[in-house]
Amino acid sequence: MKEKYSPGQIEEKWQKRWEETKLYESKIDPARPKHYALTMLPYPSGDLHIGHWYAITPSDAHARYMRMKGYNVLFPMGFDAFGLPAENAAIKRGIHPAEWTLKNVERMRQQLKSMGAIFDWNREVVTCLPDYYRWTQWFFLKFYEKGIAYRKYAPVDFCPSCNTTLAREQVWGEDRHCERCNTPVIKKELNQWFFKITDYAEELLDFSGIDWPERVKTMQENWIGKSEGAEVTFKTESGEPFVIFTTRPDTLWGVTFMVLAPEHPLVDKITAPEQRQAIEAYRFEASRQTEIERLATDKEKTGVFTGAYAINPVNGEKIPIWVADYVMMGYGTGAIMAVPAHDQRDFEFARKYGLEIKVVIQPEGVGPIAPEEMTEALPALGTMINSGPLTGTPGDQSLKKAIEYVESLGVGKAAVNYRLRDWLISRQRYWGAPIPIVYCPDCGTVPVPYEDLPVLLPEDAEFLPTGESPLKYHDGFRKTTCPKCGGPAERETDTMDTFMCSSWYQYGYLSPYYQGDTPFDPREGAYWLPVDQYTGGVEHACMHLIYTRFFTKVMRDLGLVDFDEPMLSLRNQGIILGEDSEKMSKSRGNVVAPDDLVADYGADAVRAYLMFGWRWEQGGPWDSRGVEGVFRFLHRVWELILGDVEAPATVDATVERALRRKVHQTIKKATVDLESFNFNTYIAALMELSNTMTKAKPQVVGSEGWREAQRCFTLMLAPACPHLAEELWERMGYAYSVHNQAWPVYNPELAAEDSVELGIQINGKIKDRIAVAVDTPEDEIRQLVLARPSVQEAIQGKEVQKLIVVPGRIVNLVVR
RNA sequence: GCGAGAGUGGCGGAAUGGCAGACGCACUAGACUUAGGAUCUAGCGGGUAACCGUGCGGGUUCAAAUCCCGCCUCUCGCACCA
DSSP, X not given: OOOOOOHHHHHHHHHHHHHHTTTTOOOOOTTSOEEEEEEOOOOOOSSOOHHXXXXXXXXXXXXXHHHHTTOEEEOOOOBOOOSHHHHHHHHHHOOOHHHHHHHHHHHHHHHHHTTOOOOOGGGOOBTTSHHHHHHHHHHHHHHHHTTOEEEXXXXXXXXXXXXXXXOGGXXXXXXXXXXXXXXXXXXXXXXXXXXXXXXXXXXXXXXXXXXXXXHHHHHHHHHHOOEEEEEEEEEETTSOEEEEEESOGGGGGGOOEEEEOTTXXXXXXXXXXXXXXXXXXXXXHHHHHHHHOOOOTTSOOOEEEEEEEEEOTTTOOEEEEEEETTSOTTSTTSEEEEOTTTOHHHHHHHHHHTOOOOOOEXXXXXXXXXXXXXXXXXXSOOEEOSOGGGTTOOTTTHHHHHHHHHHHHTSEEEXXXXXXXXXXXXXXXXXXXXXXXXXXXXXXXXXOOGGGOOOXXXXXXXXXXXXXXXXXXXXXXXXXXXXXXXXEEEEOOOEEOTHHHHHSHHHHTTSTTOOSSSSSOHHHHHHHOSEEEEEEEGGGTTTHHHHHHHHHHHHHHTTSOSOSOSEEEEEEEOEEEOTTSSOOOTTTTOOOOHHHHHHHHOHHHHHHHHHHSSOTTTEEEOOHHHHHHHHHHHHHHHHHHHOOOOOOSSOOHHHHHHHHHHHHHHHHHHXXXXXXXXXXXXXXXXXXXXXXXXXXXXXXXXXXXXXXXXXXXXHHHTTTOHHHHHHHHHHTTOOSOGGGSOOOOOOXXXXXXXXXXXXXXXXXXXXXXXXXXXXXXXXXXXXXXXXXXXXXXXXTTXXXXXXXXXXXXXXXXXXX
């Protein structure tokens, strides 16, 4: 056998054969357990990135492993095809977004095919096609019917570079920049569509029954930001009520001033004439600040007195009302009660403006606190003092008692507040699914009837971004008739956030572009759902992964599905950096192009290196010498499995037994590693087995043990290197296909060692080693150890106080 | 500031209470060769050695990279959250 491993030939050959024989078509099969494996669908940017390979090919290996374990596996692929880059490219180059997108889809589909994954292309979805987005619109209508979609005139985040509004989740960082283009966002007051995701806030905090990374769950918890406390209604001196939220109702008697956010609607009403000018100036400054750039969080607090007073409902005290920008309109009610003695922010504010400080919680173990001597607030719970009827209430009951008290007065109640905001889905851009709503001068807001879906995106729109939807200037689109009264009406011209499209795509794959009256074929759904294994980047923790959970819960409430969570298990891959350890980017010139790597080393070597090089969930810098190392390994595998070696006159039975042991130990290791996404040690185990086989080969070739090793090695290689494994399988004379074979089963008896080397420790330090049979009784081990010259020497003249034998591991002598 | 995760050879990493450094990269020496950036063989944490070594300092244990306490550093997320 002189032929060498040439990946280019065999990969092309097998990809063709797999397609011809429809090897990876997934069909409902009630006789077999199903496994729905899903990986986040790519945006068709036009070029597959090494990051896509890193995310997808190990996921494919896992799905292939499940397939070999006997599961009927569905592993679909598609394209998240609406979105800004298409429009931006169109503006720059004068190509239509649809043309640009579909051309990229075509190219990326070919690139994805070079991976040799088990994608079932019959189930592909492209989210910008009308047959897909009619269902995105269908969901909007269902949400509207259910009262989840609503329209509101509100201040919203707007990216001046992308020229569109953004969901709160798409605004990142301290300077509140756009997730896409990093431009700081501005506030705009606009009529926009929202989804009431806040109705599901509590349920979204429940992760029971799903196996998701702790990190993602924590990020979602933080994002939802539940806090428990009370709502208390204060009144202004003139009798105007306003509600505040507090987590510390036990400090109500310590309130010395109130603070309203600059945007709070009450500010205008209550401001005293002599303060009006100062307040207006402050509000103008505050609005400018959000429009320019947010300053650091440790900036000094500022505020202005309104000239108005509030009455504290628990003691009738008259307290000044201030306006300050450290209170946000977007959180709670936009108004707070300020307790400087027990809240650091209020403390700093009070000190700056000379406001009163009243201590109402007595810290343990110290005497009375004089407000004028305080240097910081005392935020801890403790015994209530100076608190009218509740004075003396201990810290472990104070919150409960305080809430009961305000409830008894009828001025407040226990309340839960969430940081989560409703999901803003309107976008003032062209390349998205139109919102299926018509505004009629007589009938008002009218949903487009289901039978009129999809509301098609006109192909001939001018898509220059102006901050308003391009559809607004397309009369043919905008002008329509009211579905209710038939009179002239106008369409909603904003399009939907692309996260809408990706919130339900896992259902779209089941029966792409379904023509029934639900978004997917219920028979397919009954078999495949929910997704068993999801993989993708952690950067979507608070966007896509919250939205898709929300969608599924609404779908459940609509009776479309009968489960609560879309994806039972989730794993996140890390990020591959450039060889310079920096983020890959064209401007740095450190981009690794997968197409070139496939041309040089073949898809199998790239796949195996991506699994072997790092802890998958962590990622790290690319190493071009590393991929060469794996490429060399695959060459050695070729030679090892197929290379001719003269058979020995007699097979060495000891070597054969040792080889079988290693084979079965490797099966065990590879199984555990693949199940737990430890791809690096899975490949390492295959390398170890290959090393053992290489050494044993001349003594055992021709034996049953050798054939078992060849066969098992090839089977275990199949998830990582599907083309090479298929070629080896064929050349060994087995029937097509290796990918229809069962994963090898490990035999514990064959895997068991018959002798072990025990380390001998004296006072915990290794001094010697001893090889013994596995079943050697402890007594005999003691004797053997004590008889060793090295041990004799070490314990001479000393007393052996203890002799610990850990079977199969170690012996430790405690000597004084 | 709050929350989460991580610190092990020159590098990626292995080992979750029991012989630290599996596997690979890089490196060194040798073999084969006209030649080698191919291939094969051997070596490869530090130290001449006794010994010392898993971010630092304590502790628990016969035994700690692993468990506990305190610190340091880095990464990520959130951030005036009332």
